[in-house]
Amino acid sequence: MTRRSLTLVLPAFDEAERIGPALDELFGYLRRRGESARDGAPGAASLPERIEVLVVDDGSTDGTADLVRARSEATGSAGSEPDLRVLSVAHGGKGAAVRAGMLAATTDLVIFTDADMATPPDMIPLLVDALETHDVALGSRIQPDGSDMRKSQPWYRRMLGQTFHLLASDWVVGPVKDTQCGFKGFTRESAQDLFARQRIQSIAFDVELIFLARKRGYRLAIVPIRWADRRGSRMRARPGLAMRVGWDLFRIPLMHRGLGRAGAPSGRSVPGEDPVDG
Numbered sequence: 001m002t003r004r005s006l007t008l009v010l011p012a013f014d015e016a017e018r019i020g021p022a023l024d025e026l027f028g029y030l031r032r033r034g035e036s037a038r039d040g041a042p043g044a045a046s047l048p049e050r051i052e053v054l055v056v057d058d059g060s061t062d063g064t065a066d067l068v069r070a071r072s073e074a075t076g077s078a079g080s081e082p083d084l085r086v087l088s089v090a091h092g093g094k095g096a097a098v099r100a101g102m103l104a105a106t107t108d109l110v111i112f113t114d115a116d117m118a119t120p121p122d123m124i125p126l127l128v129d130a131l132e133t134h135d136v137a138l139g140s141r142i143q144p145d146g147s148d149m150r151k152s153q154p155w156y157r158r159m160l161g162q163t164f165h166l167l168a169s170d171w172v173v174g175p176v177k178d179t180q181c182g183f184k185g186f187t188r189e190s191a192q193d194l195f196a197r198q199r200i201q202s203i204a205f206d207v208e209l210i211f212l213a214r215k216r217g218y219r220l221a222i223v224p225i226r227w228a229d230r231r232g233s234r235m236r237a238r239p240g241l242a243m244r245v246g247w248d249l250f251r252i253p254l255m256h257r258g259l260g261r262a263g264a265p266s267g268r269s270v271p272g273e274d275p276v277d278g
Helices: 019-032 064-069 094-104 121-130 155-173 188-197 205-216 239-255
Strands: 005-012 050-058 083-089 109-113 136-140 183-187 220-224
Touching (some): 005 019, 005 094, 019 050, 019 064, 019 121, 050 064, 050 094, 064 083, 094 188, 094 205, 109 121, 121 136, 121 183, 155 205, 183 188, 205 220, 205 239
Parallel strands (some): 005 050, 005 109, 050 083
Antiparallel strands (some): 109 183
């Protein structure tokens, strides 16, 4: 099935310093519509005809939303697609911002990505291609040869990530090794189903989405992508955050224990089949 429209959801909280260069990079790539990009990566030529970029401003206090609204892509003066739109929500954290943007999208495909472009735009076609035969596509910083792009993170972030995965693996996400990659794609049908059921707003929201997708029987694609650590993360390792995340991981299966499989809206969910494709 050919998907003709795509929304890119970018959650943003106090990103006034980084949002401009990130959007320059994104729109530069999308407008070129080339067959190939840097280092042999896929160009934007194969992407859907209609593309919308939706920045979800998570209650920023530094003028992030105003900066985005003033761009030519948002005012219409750019003269051509892709379009840029801002959705302002009360500050509720990344999970809440992503949820709002994904549910607001009306296109065939919806992808959320970090506003700092840690995952470069030329990885977008990889998720779009995967969604031709899957319901959910999960970007993974772990490469086919086993190398891990998260090694560029500070040591304490790597340690936290390893501990997080250890807690989440058997209890919630099964064989998915990189749950926290901020680059995930969905068909409209799966997005509307999964994000309407999402209840976690902490950094564990990705884990909840993966759990829900597996529980609902959606076909998942694991898509190795390029990624680079961009310093300036708003996340701070605090005891209170660790306790909240631990509690969220524990309660995810309990909150959704009565949930059954979906009715295969895209015709690709097969009862009894392992929903995770490597």
